[in-house]
Amino acid sequence: MSTHPARDDDFVKVATAEAIDAGSGIAVDVGGIEIAVFNVDGEFYAISNRCAHQQAPLCKAGEAKLNADDTWTSTRGGVNEAACTVSCPWHLWEWDLETGEHAVSGKRIATFDCEVADGDIYVDAPG
């Protein structure tokens, strides 16, 4: 992993900005930690990839459901760009991408500083 060109701390490159479509996310491994990076209207947010409810991978939010013909929605959770949240693909708990909070339960998952430089996304490595 390469480090941030303008910083001498622990920011490591995780992806190119163009690799993540607006309104979606990907999973990356930073120092052995699973992190989901989401594109919200061109701003990038890094949050734990594991929901605190039953450990669903948040990076799957917004993907098409399997066998969804008879359900009221064809996708599983997703990014709410106006609220800057992501809804878990399994039971739709909504996580604040800036704070990592789930308002209803009061639970919180980790968030990580995230920056773009020269078209690449860098995440502040935990630890």
Ligand code: FES
């Ligand atoms: S596992 Fe995320 S809401 Fe249940």
